Amino acid sequence: MRRWIPYILLVLIALPFLVMYVGFFMQAFGEGMHLGIIPEKFGFSNFRFLWQPIAWGLGKTTIWVTLLNTLIFACVSGAIVTVVCMLAGYALSRIEFKGRDFFMILQLFLHAVPGHILLIAIFFLLFYLKLLHRIPGVALARASLEIPLGVWIAKGFFDSIPWDIERSAMIDGCTRLQVWYKIFLPLVKPGIAAVFIWGFLFAWHDFIYVYTLLPGTVKLLSTLIQSLIATEVIDYGYLAALSVFYMVPPLVLFVYLQKALLKVPIFGGKGL
């Protein structure tokens, strides 16, 4: 009997979350709900936004436009994070320069600064750069929040590649550039995937930057869901279905890229 006690305790702790998840999926796929969790039957009527326009204030929008906007936003942000972090990570890992350690510590410090307190400054910055209200501009601002820690992640990947491998390639006849794309690129693929996912996910889930810096007419999934909550009558099934839809792309990306993430090469040689 005794050994059941930990399990009972754990189940009790997990129960509220499990109920939430069950309720969430019931809401999304169920029709004619009782008590908010028991459906009369299952169906896809909550997913009608897939083929119907979505009411949007006085106008209308479609899920596909919103999805495209969100994808562009997250991909641009992910791409910026990847490019900046990979280049900076390489430099920080391989090149000796004055102030390198200070720079690394500065990055950690910057990471500790919450993004929200920068909102107003970024608003004006984008305004003067004529990037306000544009997806790439806001993606750039969003990316800058993830770059500090991303640089550390990228540096770690470069650090794990021994100098000797690089030297060996140069002896074998590679130019610096060839060393980059014949040796480094294949070896840091998992790093690239990790940093891209990093940038992509945070942008995908971002609400406050999108909400503040993009005009009301440009909808992303996060702001779309928020606007549905902000109406007087909330259709919970519809909202849940939309949320399921919101979850799918990051999951797909993650499953697709996790293979690359796990394929960290083992460096041949003693203890490396």
Next chain:
Amino acid sequence: MISVTLKNLKKYFGEVRAVDNLNLQIGEGEFMALLGPSGCGKTTTLLTIAGFYKPTAGEVYFNDRMVNDIPPRSRNIGMVFQSYALYPHMNVLDNIAFPLKLKKQPKKVWRKKAVEVAKLLQIDDLLDRMPAQLSGGQQQRVALARALIKQPQLLLLDEPLSNLDAKLRIVMRAELKRLQKDLGITTIFVTHDQMEAMTMADRIAVLKSGKLQQVGTPDELYDEPANVFVASFIGTPPMNFIRGSLLKSGSSYVFECEHFRILLDEVVVQKIRRFPVTNNVILGIRPEDVEMGRGEIKGEIYVVEPMGRDTLVTVKFGDVYIKVLTSSTVKYSIGENVSLSFKSDKVQLFDGETEESLYVKGRDER
């Protein structure tokens, strides 16, 4: 094949003088070992020859050509690194053929050459494996094959045997030596293992804290060490050292220490180039040059270490310990009183202050 000349080569990392004014010439087709303890600048020297480090001062010549400004990839060097540095994302065949692929040679050509080199090193059955699936010895051969495939004019080996187990190391020692002689490639071999250097190299350069101590054939280093460091570093079990003073006694010389005095042989006295200002000297004698059983040096056996064919006996005189290599046929036991004598022509003498050899030969080499 090329000869390599290092002229006043210096490489400093800030305060650390990794290579300090190194002058060394390596002849065409020669097998040169760089020998020294950990951290003495062997790898740094090798990386400077390869062109990865710019010398702080001094020059590197290949034949008569100064190569300081030529990048590593244009030096036509083959190199095996301490860690082997195989490309983890390529299989063995691609690893070996990598230098040829870079030269845009057609697949038929590089494939054929890679298989040839692999056969030479007996790894032709491993061509499809990834580096992570190889043992240390196999990785070492792949690294060697990759270094050899482009037919380099200079081969640099950085402790290639240090990651192998003791048995394989002895096998590879002989194989590597044979291979070097067959191919005739000028080779610089870095090691901290004096046995490896002695058995494989044509000549050995001994380094300590970035400074060259002595260059010479294994026999020269063994018989005529230039200083106490070289004498103690080369040979197992290591040479015995006894501090004492050198006194003139009639027409000959006597070495005297606290516990005994010995008359120096005429041969030894003639080798002495100069006498130290203070008569403070260090006498060196190898364990195999000490004879047990007779002589005027009397001591007590401290410990006995059988080693199969030979037995290593440590004899104690007050606070001086002398190791003696004797045949295992005579048995000794701890506490026994014995008398010893030194083979008088094998005695080494060093200045007690500078630790340099007092003999003519060893010093004039430099």
